[in-house]
Structures are given as structure tokens and as C-alpha cells.
Amino acid sequence: MSFLFRRLGFYLLAFWASITLNFLLPRLMPGDPVTRMLSRSQQRLEPQQVDALRTMMGVDGGPLIPEYFSYLGRILTGDFGMSISRFPTPVAEVIASQLPWTLLLGITSLVIAVILGNLLGILAAWRRGGFLDSVAPPLLVFIGSFPYFWLAMGALYIFGINMGVAPMRHAFSVGLVPGFNLEFILDVAAHLFLPALTIVLVSLGGWMLGMRNTMIATNSEDYILMAEAKGLRPHRIMLNYAARNAMLPSVTSMGMSIGFIVGGALLTEVVFAYPGVGYQLLAAVQGLDYPLMQGMFLTITAAVLIANFLVDLVYVRLDPRVRKG
Amino acid sequence: MIVKYLRRAHLAVAATAVVGALALTGCVASNPGGTEADGATTSSAFLTIPREDMGTFSRNFNPFSPNAAPMTGQSIYESMLVYNPAGGDTVPWLATDWEAGSDGKSLTFTLRQGVKFSDGTELTSKDVKLSVELQKELLGGYDYLKSIKTPDKTTVEFTFKKAFAPALYELGQQVIVPAHIWSKFDKPGNEENPTPVGTGPYTEIANFQAQSFDLQKNPNYWQPEKQKLGGIRMLAFAGNDGANLAAISGDVDWTQTYMPDIQTTYVDKDPEHRHYWFPTTGSEINWQLNTTKEEFSDVRVRKALSMAVDREQAVKVGMSDYTVPADCTGLSGNYDQWRDASVVEKCDWTKRDLEGAKKLLDEAGYKENAQGQRTTPDGKPFTFDISVGSSSTDWLSVANIIAQNLQDVGIKATVDSPDWAAVTAAYETGEFDTGIVWTANAPTPYQYYLNLMGSENVKPVGKQTFDNYHRFSDKKADDLLNKFVATGDEGEQKQVINDLQSLYSELAPVVPLFPGPEWGAYTTENFVGWPTEENPYATLSNRAPTTVLVLTNLEPAK
Numbered sequence: 044m045s046f047l048f049r050r051l052g053f054y055l056l057a058f059w060a061s062i063t064l065n066f067l068l069p070r071l072m073p074g075d076p077v078t079r080m081l082s083r084s085q086q087r088l089e090p091q092q093v094d095a096l097r098t099m100m101g102v103d104g105g106p107l108i109p110e111y112f113s114y115l116g117r118i119l120t121g122d123f124g125m126s127i128s129r130f131p132t133p134v135a136e137v138i139a140s141q142l143p144w145t146l147l148l149g150i151t152s153l154v155i156a157v158i159l160g161n162l163l164g165i166l167a168a169w170r171r172g173g174f175l176d177s178v179a180p181p182l183l184v185f186i187g188s189f190p191y192f193w194l195a196m197g198a199l200y201i202f203g204i205n206m207g208v209a210p211m212r213h214a215f216s217v218g219l220v221p222g223f224n225l226e227f228i229l230d231v232a233a234h235l236f237l238p239a240l241t242i243v244l245v246s247l248g249g250w251m252l253g254m255r256n257t258m259i260a261t262n263s264e265d266y267i268l269m270a271e272a273k274g275l276r277p278h279r280i281m282l283n284y285a286a287r288n289a290m291l292p293s294v295t296s297m298g299m300s301i302g303f304i305v306g307g308a309l310l311t312e313v314v315f316a317y318p319g320v321g322y323q324l325l326a327a328v329q330g331l332d333y334p335l336m337q338g339m340f341l342t343i344t345a346a347v348l349i350a351n352f353l354v355d356l357v358y359v360r361l362d363p364r365v366r367k368g
Numbered sequence: 369m370i371v372k373y374l375r376r377a378h379l380a381v382a383a384t385a386v387v388g389a390l391a392l393t394g395c396v397a398s399n400p401g402g403t404e405a406d407g408a409t410t411s412s413a414f415l416t417i418p419r420e421d422m423g424t425f426s427r428n429f430n431p432f433s434p435n436a437a438p439m440t441g442q443s444i445y446e447s448m449l450v451y452n453p454a455g456g457d458t459v460p461w462l463a464t465d466w467e468a469g470s471d472g473k474s475l476t477f478t479l480r481q482g483v484k485f486s487d488g489t490e491l492t493s494k495d496v497k498l499s500v501e502l503q504k505e506l507l508g509g510y511d512y513l514k515s516i517k518t519p520d521k522t523t524v525e526f527t528f529k530k531a532f533a534p535a536l537y538e539l540g541q542q543v544i545v546p547a548h549i550w551s552k553f554d555k556p557g558n559e560e561n562p563t564p565v566g567t568g569p570y571t572e573i574a575n576f577q578a579q580s581f582d583l584q585k586n587p588n589y590w591q592p593e594k595q596k597l598g599g600i601r602m603l604a605f606a607g608n609d610g611a612n613l614a615a616i617s618g619d620v621d622w623t624q625t626y627m628p629d630i631q632t633t634y635v636d637k638d639p640e641h642r643h644y645w646f647p648t649t650g651s652e653i654n655w656q657l658n659t660t661k662e663e664f665s666d667v668r669v670r671k672a673l674s675m676a677v678d679r680e681q682a683v684k685v686g687m688s689d690y691t692v693p694a695d696c697t698g699l700s701g702n703y704d705q706w707r708d709a710s711v712v713e714k715c716d717w718t719k720r721d722l723e724g725a726k727k728l729l730d731e732a733g734y735k736e737n738a739q740g741q742r743t744t745p746d747g748k749p750f751t752f753d754i755s756v757g758s759s760s761t762d763w764l765s766v767a768n769i770i771a772q773n774l775q776d777v778g779i780k781a782t783v784d785s786p787d788w789a790a791v792t793a794a795y796e797t798g799e800f801d802t803g804i805v806w807t808a809n810a811p812t813p814y815q816y817y818l819n820l821m822g823s824e825n826v827k828p829v830g831k832q833t834f835d836n837y838h839r840f841s842d843k844k845a846d847d848l849l850n851k852f853v854a855t856g857d858e859g860e861q862k863q864v865i866n867d868l869q870s871l872y873s874e875l876a877p878v879v880p881l882f883p884g885p886e887w888g889a890y891t892t893e894n895f896v897g898w899p900t901e902e903n904p905y906a907t908l909s910n911r912a913p914t915t916v917l918v919l920t921n922l923e924p925a926k
Contacts, residue, residue, distance in 0.1 A: 074793045078834070080434055093834060095508030096434065099557045130433055131558040132426040140578050141424050196609075204617065211617065212610055213579045217603060220575055312423060313607045316614075318578040322423030322606035331789070 046365060050355050054348050061344040062337075066114050069333050070107070076100065076127045076331040100127050114337070123338040128330035134338035138320065142305065142342075144214050145319040149304030151235060152242035157297050159243070160250025165286050167251065168258030169277075180255065183248030195241045195314040202237055209237045212316035238315045242308065250293065257289040264288075291362060298354030302347025306339075413598020414582065415895060415922065417910050418614050420625045423606035424578040429564040431543045432506045432557060438602050442915040443583055444566040445543035448477055448496070449536075451811040452914050453649040454886075454904035456705040458537075458811075459917065462491065462544060462567060472531030472856040475539065479522040484588040485546045486564075486571040493518035498547040500526075500539065506557040510538070531854040533861060537811040541913050569919055570600050579604050594920040597895070621894055622910055622918075624887040626762075628688060634889055641893045645901055645908050646690050648701035650884025651809040652816070653763070655754070655770060656795075656838040657802045657879065660829050663734070663744055663752075664802070664838075667876055671717040672728035674879040676777045677770050678720045683882050686766035691885045694718055696873040698820070700883030703813045708866040711873050718880060725777050742778040751780045755795075755803035757788030763804045766881065795837035798829035805837060806884070812861070814852055817868045820877045821845035840877040886912075895922045 077096045117123065123134035167176040186194070202209040215221065215230045261267065262285055270280045307321025320339060327335040358365050419438050429440045448463035463477040483491040497516045504510040512532040517525040526539060546565050553559045564571060567590065570583040583600040605611040608625050615623040616634055627633055635642045657664035657673065664670060679693030696715035699707050716724070733745035742750040756767045764785055771781040794800040808815040818824060823841035827833040845868065852864040888908020890898050899906045899918060906914035
């Protein structure tokens with residue numbers, strides 16, 4: 044229990060540090076949101092409008108310290124203000140309208156990649172030197188080392204354009220009204236297929252290799268030999284003795300990955316025009332949209348920390364050693 | 369984290385190249401059996417338009433917001449007149465007539481009878497008054513306005529503090545919002561206006577999603593005979609690639625996204641229906657030289673550098689041959705009807721002329737040393753940076769061509785291409801050597817020449833300015849500019865602009881490169897009646913004031 048409390052304290056400290064960085068980093072970038080908007084509009088906004096815009100959007104650039112405290116206050120009350128690059132839409136609304144698709148895509152592809160990758164890793168290490176072990180890792184690493192957008196474009200070209208079996212863009216067919224019915228769900232699933240497939244393909248190799256390597260190390264441990272000597276079923280040794288111990292690093296990296304899902308998959312969104320937060324985050328950074336950036340980074344930070352905390356909980360369950368540590 | 373995402377942005381740029389290549393390999397698809405087709409029965413009547421610059425849409429139809437949803441100022445709200453840069457004509461829209469006071473200090477618009485907002489209320493002069501006031505309050509500008517009077521329902525009278533001729537287009541193209549709704553908002557600037565009420569042809573929002581939305585007919589439109597589209601459908605794309613793919617596979621009707629080699633990638637897939645037209649009515653693209661620096665304050669050096677540039681090559685290689693080299697009036701195709709042929713005839717410093725450039729540099733004291741390098745009069749090597757934002761790949765290659773060209777006259781220029789934000793920050797404070805830059809694009813060349821030669825926006829180095837980054841001003845230019853705004857007489861205006869053109873050609877305040885092309889491509893498969901070179905009633909832009917002209921001209925293909 045004290046372990047969990049200490050972790051909790053650590054997370055609070057980490058959270059404070061990251062929200063402070065969230066506040067400072069964007070303000071260290073050159074320029075301010077209004078001049079960025081002006082330069083991007085390339086003369087569609089008049090220079091005379093700069094002051095009016097600043098007042099309207101509330102970026103008059105007050106002193107840093109009071110602004111920092113009001114920022115902390117706003118975070119505690121969950122009010123992120125209005126987005127500048129999407130003015131006057133509130134930050135919470137911008138994030139909320141896009142996060143569901145990001146989560147759907149991210150979680151689906153992560154869960155598939157983790158389960159499939161770990162299973163392949165376990166099997167490959169168990170039958171070391173077998174067919175799976177000699178074919179799958181090089182193949183998956185080969186696929187995984189393609190630049191993502193290239194692979195995604197290729198998949199889109201083959202399945203979307205040439206064969207015409209997969210939809211080419213968006214999260215569901217344009218014109219369809221979202222609702223909880225079979226037609227809509229199937230349509231969403233069809234649109235999810237290619238983006239998720241490409242993400243799984245590029246990440247599978249990493250998961251499999253990681254699992255396979257730790258599994259091989261675990262396989263040579265004495266307790267495996269002992270288990271075999273006791274005459275336990277190989278199946279049981281593989282999953283309950285070897286895999287359970289070998290899985291710890293995988294659980295850690297899965298925790299990290301879950302947290303980063305909320306940052307969106309920029310390239311997937313670009314290639315498949317999948318609505319999500321990734322492109323919005325890029326736009327926020329380019330447009331120096333402080334409130335939106337803060338809101339998004341805060342969401343990411345919170346997600347990473349929460350995921351890590353959950354991983355800690357799982358660790359306690361998986362590994363008796365940390366309970367005492 | 370920021371670094372991580374920025375790096376991803378570079379990948380996205382690389383991805384553009386890949387989709388170009390993909391497109392080149394001939395990937396046109398009728399999308400057999402694709403799920404996109406299931407909406408076809410209803411969507412055939414929709415005019416489908418992609419937005420490559422919005423990964424997702426936000427339901428914000430506030431015309432005073434700098435980032436309102438697409439079509440807010442095009443199909444939902446309208447203005448009193450529409451200036452068409454492609455044809456150079458002015459189309460009366462919500463106003464039927466206007467008249468300037470004899471002293472140029474007033475302007476009276478007569479509104480069209482029988483125009484109604486989409487909720488059925490009548491358009492009156494009060495709506496115009498409130499719209500202008502809101503614009504002034506929320507977004508600034510209109511500093512010359514003294515008062516707005518509404519003597520009757522269809523007359524609006526503006527009076528000015530001083531004569532200001534360009535006011536006609538500024539006020540005339542102001543979008544008009546209904547006063548009975550907007551006067552009730554506490555903070556109109558912060559209003560998202562999710563269900564807009566406007567006078568435009570397609571005002572009713574339907575099925576709003578982050579990835580797309582539809583606009584349906586305004587039930588009370590004042591030209592019902594011109595609402596021939598079933599509606600407008602906007603699609604969101606995070607970047608050019610997806611939008612271009614949609615255009616190439618025939619899923620959108622009208623696009624203005626940059627497409628490399630558009631003839632092969634787009635038109636050749638269906639030459640019978642697909643067309644593009646890139647009138648050079650965009651903003652003039654200049655290579656600006658920071659005239660607060662000793663070397664660039666000399667007109668001979670500016671002209672010599674201009675003569676070293678091979679514009680033909682820059683246009684052909686850098687801009688995919690989508691535009692034409694600039695002449696020495698510096699005017700883009702937008703100002704064609706103002707261009708003075710007698711100035712153009714005598715252009716000598718906007719054509720590549722290495723001998724002439726060398727001669728001018730010698731005269732100015734920038735002589736070649738033993739290694740063939742030009743040196744400044746105090747003997748230092750003559751070198752400088754050319755700034756350009758890294759995301760503008762076309763302008764980046766133009767800058768590289770300029771740097772190569774300069775080597776031919778013995779000048780070493782380095783292309784400096786950080787993020788645009790860093791580049792413009794340096795432009796604003798005047799802490800740069802030279803750089804590629806856009807210019808003002810208004811109905812008259814007044815704003816354009818003001819920004820290039822007028823003293824109004826010149827600030828000392830270190831102080832922010834949002835125009836005239838190169839910090840050049842001239843007394844004679846100021847006099848001419850003041851003369852222009854003070855007169856309402858067209859003949860006199862024309863004469864002043866002619867004088868400004870000769871002055872520009874004499875002073876070379878910047879190095880003009882080429883007019884920016886106004887992209888636009890369309891397919892006649894579903895709709896016909898597009899603007900063309902032969903019938904330039906509008907440009908092919910789907911986000912300009914002229915867009916409403918196209919929307920009311922299109923009709924379903926037979």
C-alpha cells in the first residue's frame with residue numbers, strides 16, 4: 044500500500060512539473076498567436092486589426108507570473124478557455140469533438156498490436172529457431188521499418204484505389220448520420236480497417252521482438268528448468284511461468300503507448316483524412332494557440348500519468364517483488 | 369514533445385511528394401463498390417468541395433471570427449457588392465447602386481428591394497449599419513469612418529473623416545448580418561453562431577460532423593432561380609494529399625488545392641470533364657531587400673540584383689509554370705486594368721541581364737575581387753541571407769534559384785529556411801537581410817503601393833510592423849498616395865496609379881518575382897457553368913468574395 048502512495052505522490056509532482064512546462068514552453072516560441080494568424084492569412088487580415096484581434100482573443104500578453112497562477116486556477120476548475128486557432132470555440136469542445144475518433148483508432152490498433160505481438164513473441168521464443176521464429180521477426184521488422192506514410196499510402200493505393208474494397212477517407216461515409224445502428228457501426232468498422240491495419244503492421248514488430256527477447260532470457264532461468272523437471276504441462280510453463288515474467292517490460296511500454304494515444308496519429312490522419320486530434324495539435328503548435336496546446340498537452344500528460352499508474356497497479360498484481368520494494 | 373510533433377510535420381511534407389508520385393502512376397478510380405458510393409443517390413445534387421487546411425471542422429459560423437467554418441462569408445452571408453479580380457468588374461449584389469459624394473468624403477449605398485434573411489425577415493439599412501459597426505469594434509479597421517446614417521430602409525450613408533477612395537470596396541464587400549439577431553448578443557465576437565441566419569443562397573446547416581457538413585438552400589433567397597445546386601457539401605482533410613486524392617478519384621467537384629503537374633495528375637484522367645484555370649490574380653510575390661541595410665538602400669544594387677534573377681527559370685522550375693514572370697510595375701494580374709503599358713514597354717530591370725547587373729554593381733562600388741567575388745565599398749565580401757518559410761516548398765526552390773543566379777554576378781547568397789513563424793517574426797522587426805514575401809491584394813493598387821513605398825507603416829528596426837517589412841518609403845510616393853485617396857474621379861485615379869507605376873519602376877523598392885496564381889480546378893461531370901478564361905465572371909477560388917458568383921451560376925449537368 045505504501046508503495047502505491049509513494050507512486051501517487053510522485054505522479055502529483057510529475058503532473059505539476061508537466062503543467063508548468065506546458066505553460067512555459069509555448070511562450071518561449073517566437074511570435075504571438077495574432078501575428079502568426081496574420082502572417083498565415085497572407086494579407087487577408089489587415090495589420091490595423093492586430094490590436095483589435097488581441098483584445099478579442101485575450102492575448103494581450105500580461106505579465107507571466109499572474110498569468111501562470113490564473114492558468115493553474117483554470118486547470119483545477121477544468122476551464123481551458125477558448126481556442127485561438129479555432130476562436131471562439133472553447134478548447135474543451137475542440138478536444139471533445141475529435142478525441143473519440145482518436146481513441147477509437149488508437150485503442151483498437153494498440154490492443155490488436157499488443158495482443159498479437161506478444162502472442163507471436165511468446166510462441167517464437169518457445170519454439171526458438173522454429174519456423175515462426177525465423178520468419179516472423181525479420182519480416183515484421185522489415186515492414187515496421189518502412190516510413191509509416193509510405194506504407195499507409197501503399198495500403199490506400201492497393202486496397203482503396205486499385206481494388207476499391209476499402210473506403211479512402213474519413214471515419215464514416217459522408218452523408219451518413221451517426222447513430223447506434225448496425226449500418227453505422229459496420230460503416231465505422233470498414234473505415235477503421237485500413238488505418239488500424241497500417242498502425243498495427245508498423246508496430247507489431249516492436250512488440251513481438253521485445254516479447255521474444257525477454258522470453259528467451261526467461262526461458263533459460265532455473266525455475267523454468269525446475270518446472271519442466273516437475274513435469275508440468277509445457278503449455279502451463281510457457282504462459283504461467285515464462286510469459287508472466289517476461290511480460291513486465293511489455294506492460295510498461297503498453298502503459299506509455301496508451302498515454303500517447305490521445306496525442307493522435309498525425310500521419311494516419313493526414314493519409315486517411317481520419318478526424319482526430321493529431322492534425323489539430325500540429326495546427327495548434329504552428330498557430331501558437333496557447334490555450335489549445337495547453338489543453339491538449341494536459342490531456343496527454345494526464346493520460347500518460349493515469350496509464351502509468353494503472354500499469355503500476357498491474358505490476359503489483361504481476362510481480363510480487365514490487366509490493367515489498 | 370513539441371519537437372516530436374514538429375518533426376512529424378516534416379514527414380507530412382515528405383508525404384506530399386509521395387502522393388504526387390502515386391498520383392502520377394495513374395491511380396484514377398471510379399471507386400467500384402466503395403462505401404463512399406452509398407451516399408450517391410442523395411449526394412449527386414451536392415456540390416462537393418474539400419478543405420485541405422482543416423483536419424476537422426468546428427461549428428463556428430461567426431463571420432467576424434478569423435477562423436469561421438468554410439462558406440460562412442461565401443454562401444451564408446453576402447455583401448453589398450462583389451469585386452471580381454478575374455474580370456476586373458464590380459457586381460452589384462445586396463446593393464443595387466452606390467454614389468460617392470463630390471468631395472470623396474461620403475458614400476451612399478442603395479439596398480436591393482425584397483432581399484430577405486433566411487428566417488424571413490427583410491434586409492434593411494440597419495443591418496448594414498450594425499455589420500460595419502461590429503466589424504470595426506471586433507476586428508478593427510474602418511478608421512476613416514465618421515458616421516453611418518440610415519435615412520430610410522434601403523439607404524445607407526457613410527461619411528468619412530477624410531476622403532478615402534478604397535472605402536467603396538472595403539465597405540461594399542463587408543458581409544451583412546441580421547441586426548435583429550446580432551444586436552442581442554452580449555459578446556458577438558465570442559459567439560459561435562451554430563445556426564446562422566444570412567441572406568446567402570445556401571444557409572441551412574445539415575448533418576454537421578467533424579469531418580464534413582452540408583449546406584442546404586436558403587428558403588427565402590432573393591434569387592431563387594439561381595439556387596440550382598441541391599446543396600453544398602464540405603469535406604475536411606488534414607493536408608493536400610487527401611484532398612488531391614479525392615479530386616483525382618472524382619469524389620469532389622471543385623478544388624483549389626495545390627497539385628503538382630495538374631495536367632497529368634488530374635485533367636488527363638478525364639479530359640472531357642476536368643479543367644483547371646490559374647489566373648495570375650493572386651498576390652504579387654516579391655523578393656524584398658531590407659532597405660535599412662547600407663547595401664540595399666542603393667537603388668542601383670536593388671536593380672542589379674533584380675537583373676541577375678532568372679524569372680523564367682524561377683517560374684518554370686519553382687512554380688511548375690503555373691504563373692508568369694513579373695514586370696517592372698510590380699502589379700499582379702489582379703490589377704491588369706490599371707497597368708500602364710508605357711511603363712511596361714520601358715522595363716529594363718526585371719529581365720535577366722547579367723552584363724547590365726555587373727555594370728550597375730561596378731558603378732555602385734561593389735567591385736569584383738581577385739576571386740571573382742563582389743565586395744562592398746568597404747572591402748568586405750558582399751553576402752547575405754534569403755529568408756523563406758520551410759513549409760513553402762515552391763518558394764523555397766525559387767529562393768534557391770535566385771541564390772544560384774546571384775553566383776553568376778559574383779554574389780554569395782545563402783537560403784535560410786526556418787519555420788514561417790520565425791521568418792515573419794524577423795520580417796516584422798526588420799532583423800533580416802532579404803526574403804520572399806507576399807503582398808496586399810485589394811481591388812485597387814492603393815494598398816499595394818502604400819505597403820511597398822508609403823511611409824505609413826515604416827517602423828525603425830527592432831519595432832514591429834505588419835507591412836512594409838523592407839522599410840522603404842519615398843516622399844513623392846506619399847504625395848501620390850494621398851492624392852489617390854482624396855479623389856473619387858476614376859480618370860484622375862488612373863493617372864495617379866500610372867505615376868505610381870513609373871515611380872515604382874524608377875525606385876525598385878522591392879524585387880518583384882511573379883504574380884501568385886489563383887488555383888482552381890473543377891469537373892463538369894455533375895455541374896456546369898464554371899468561370900473560365902473566356903468567361904471570367906469570377907475566379908475559381910472557393911473561399912473568396914467571388915465564390916458566391918460561382919455558387920449562383922452553377923447548374924446540374926444534363
